[in-house]
Amino acid sequence: MDVETKVVVDTLWVIIAACLVFFMNAGFAMLETGLCQAKNAVNILAKNFIVFAISSIAFWVVGFGLMFGDGNGFVGMSGLLLRGPDNSPAMGDAYSGVFSALGWTGVPLEAKFFFQLVFAGTAATIVSGAVAERIKFTSFIVFSFILVAVIYPIGGHWAWGGGWLATLSTPFADFAGSTVVHSVGGWAALMGAIILGPRIGKYGTGGAIRPIPGHNMSLATLGALILWLGWFGFNPGSTMAADVALISKVALNTNLAAAAGCLLATAVSWLILKRPDLSMILNGTLAGLVAITAPCNAVGLTSSFFIGAIAGVLVVFAVLFFDRTVKVDDPVGALSVHLVNGVWGTLSVGLFASEGGLFFGGGFAKTLSQLIGIVAICALTVAGSSLVWFLLKVTLGIRVGAEEELEGLDTGEHGMQAYPGFTAPMTPEPKAMEIS
Amino acid sequence: MDVETKVVVDTLWVIIAACLVFFMNAGFAMLETGLCQAKNAVNILAKNFIVFAISSIAFWVVGFGLMFGDGNGFVGMSGLLLRGPDNSPAMGDAYSGVFSALGWTGVPLEAKFFFQLVFAGTAATIVSGAVAERIKFTSFIVFSFILVAVIYPIGGHWAWGGGWLATLSTPFADFAGSTVVHSVGGWAALMGAIILGPRIGKYGTGGAIRPIPGHNMSLATLGALILWLGWFGFNPGSTMAADVALISKVALNTNLAAAAGCLLATAVSWLILKRPDLSMILNGTLAGLVAITAPCNAVGLTSSFFIGAIAGVLVVFAVLFFDRTVKVDDPVGALSVHLVNGVWGTLSVGLFASEGGLFFGGGFAKTLSQLIGIVAICALTVAGSSLVWFLLKVTLGIRVGAEEELEGLDTGEHGMQAYPGFTAPMTPEPKAMEIS
């Protein structure tokens, strides 16, 4: 295949995969809205919709340059506003420009940017779920801008932009972003959820824990199916080339891990909660998808099944852990899905990789690099996002007033209702569930 | 075009088409949920979601090997767990491996599997609609596993896996699966609906027939539109190669049959029911799509229009026939869409094929082969699924208790509600409709 043809098929694939990942915005919007209360639906929809517009501007003006622009091992320092020399789609040694870290993929610069943008947008969207039903709209917008403009790109630079994690003797390996995207979103979400505190009524006196059920499981299920679809762009698209043998393998690994996560989460929730809980079925699948995101290019089919299966078990216990043990209020389970399984998936590369994985005779070197990457990006994201959340708290404020929270953010923040004329609960369900 | 390039474009097309077909899971989920009652929505969503996870495992472990693995004219007997020699994407005489029946398509083995998997998942999903609102969750899961692991693959082997239907002197022709996928799902659904019996309250004393309207026509319509979209992967993707002349023709035939089915079902329901019934508009379109699935590669534009138009007429009368004449309770019309029009579409190849069709001077040979295939796969599926339904009935039980059915399966099977706080009917509409 001549270079011209290669550029054409590579670019078509990258653009189409980017469209699938873009569509994940609809998936996250429907999932989060469905799993939250009707009185906050407009606010959640508005957050999930505007966040991609915010991300688009933030990543164009600043983020892409910090992440992929030439710079040092810590941060990129060129290519703001997508400007600077660049002879893409020239690649390899023929590449000459300020985005050397992406010189390996032979597609036009706009295609590189578009594909990376939809990933950046995903990280920001993940935060939305964990801080839902109590965060101020303005503060969410500002946080999202800074996350996509600065925090996400710096971590991304370390791993994907030619930074220090990519140049370890055994490089940190995160093919499609279990850490770079999902756990970054997860750590930022965790700090937000902690600093915000739980929703009013979630935790009563004497250890009472009130479940606050989502208002529309049809939308939540639709959202999860859209996300499953979008992952066929997320993981196989991370080839950023029409490397069809790898694309096919990655697609199948991705699906097998999703299926395993789904079934194991169903089984575990059936055993522990005594019923096949639909939100666990959905989150188990997403957990499998998050987990396979890092290792999808490096492991075999059977390993993918086990990575997804373990994710499906982990997510159920993680939900119970956050909800009952440490009492961090995460309305949609974003921490259990994206943070816990982002970490697990990244670690699993060290364990299951066909070449160099611990279970395949490769020793500890790979696992060690993975742990270094997990810890480093955790530290960066926790520090950066805590600082931003704190600054927002003391300036704009990050939490709506108690009266507004009880009445619903839709009225307070947006002056409208999602379903006018339909009956919907305006306060948390009254019946408390005591946990032994 | 060199072989390397051909493999790349063929594989990209197969993967993208598979993604479109995968998305049909969301279409079926929304269509079935919308057309059923709110009190069973969680159950229906859970069924439609988990069924693809079940299918993924069943087809990986067993089904694909039985369907496409080398064996005899009746069943494949190699390639379980996708294992065994295979030098894909080598094709034609260059192919060497245990999946000879797919040696004609030059894409990686994982791509072949992924594409065939989404088809297998479709067959299982079809069953869900006809048995909705009364089947036990566990029994549905077990049935789906066996359908995708054993029954579907055997029928598929006969037609697509080099089995006896493919080696008739005039081979049985079912390009994208009117019979192999849709009527297999339909026959299995029919046996399930018969063995389960109708929902409580559906048929009263003295011949009264109660309509039980769906709870959300917005979701149902969204589902039908997603299915229409997905069919542009289902039919044109069945080329399993970037044969763009054929892809273009098939896409247009598919759309024209859908449009004709839509308009004719609308017209007929307007004449008979005195109103343009939205569920008929949706099901008419799906009927046209199911019907054109077998002949889409073999007929011209005008023939496609007529095949779809006839499907649109058939579906209305079929709904009335099942609902009023034989009183088989099918909440979503799955039998009328997938079974009746799966049969019709398969037969239409014999009548309308540009080469060899009865109406184009080809005599009866082609039609006869089609009838043989329809009857053979009917016999297989009816026998196999009846046996499985019966065994499930006497072991796990297949129907929820009357009290649970009246209260809704969401409470009984899943301990949750789809729309907590919204008002929704918990029993069938009280007003009966007497049929003269």
Place this chain on the structure above:
Amino acid sequence: MDVETKVVVDTLWVIIAACLVFFMNAGFAMLETGLCQAKNAVNILAKNFIVFAISSIAFWVVGFGLMFGDGNGFVGMSGLLLRGPDNSPAMGDAYSGVFSALGWTGVPLEAKFFFQLVFAGTAATIVSGAVAERIKFTSFIVFSFILVAVIYPIGGHWAWGGGWLATLSTPFADFAGSTVVHSVGGWAALMGAIILGPRIGKYGTGGAIRPIPGHNMSLATLGALILWLGWFGFNPGSTMAADVALISKVALNTNLAAAAGCLLATAVSWLILKRPDLSMILNGTLAGLVAITAPCNAVGLTSSFFIGAIAGVLVVFAVLFFDRTVKVDDPVGALSVHLVNGVWGTLSVGLFASEGGLFFGGGFAKTLSQLIGIVAICALTVAGSSLVWFLLKVTLGIRVGAEEELEGLDTGEHGMQAYPGFTAPMTPEPKAMEIS
């Protein structure tokens, strides 16, 4: 790249882009349904669903021939039913057939038709929103048929079918259809909304203006996200070739304009209406998308940002203008999005084009051609659609009876409800909003 390969990649891209545009039908259906009242949901869904079936037949039988068939500068006069000589995918000088105006793109005729069909369907769908909640179902069907069979194709012939606008000394430039598709739909919608008059209760005595809120913002938001996705087929697909440098640039321009439209509409609605109104957030994004549709191939990134930003400002004031100043009742804001920004986007080519644009030293010639095109296609569409609306008014009638309108079109036109058993408002909200 050899010709055979080029045909393959071009066609794959055109088919995939067409699928994305097809999916916009689901976007329009969900957006319009969500922004209207529950009592009319079935009617709106039925309109939005059947309109693509109608369009498919109308464009096949007549429209495509009038638009792209060889003829004169005013109208095409060959190729009805897609018949007549055509040696596609031969292109350029090698092309020989009756669709010379599409001889520049080297894909099979069926692919050309399919791609153009989904555009024609979009124009018809736009009308639906502005005439919602009061138009007779039959009259909408007949109007849509004539729009797609005759009016849209004639305008399209002028600009895209080798007609007089394409042969001006400085040709009228509308890359993906800000005018050809969106403002044609918008003008037809405007005449419909005027001739129909406002919904009962929308405008009270003494200048009172009653807001009639949509019944489901979740569906509306989902619809807008699907439309945003679909636009990545609409604009980049209008290359009708795998010209990947242009595709990448167009995709990024499209997204940047959408993001800018979203953010500016949010900001302006926050300033003017004192709250970030979700429907404005959605419509601002769509306004940016409509505006960038004409210039997306001809402008740079920064220009795209400004074109979208201006669209986001325009749409808010346009909504207020139609709603309060001229009192044209447009339930979903279709006029503000598609008409106003269709015109703005077309004009912006003259101002912002990198080559020949007024702001880039190109003088007035380009802007003048754009104005000629805008006015000409306005005149054609206003005259044609007014005539059709008028003839429908005096024959079939175009407006449902007052009693039916108050009770809801779902009962009157379709004899069913979208959400039986759920509580929903059956009349406009009682509280009036006095505008100073």
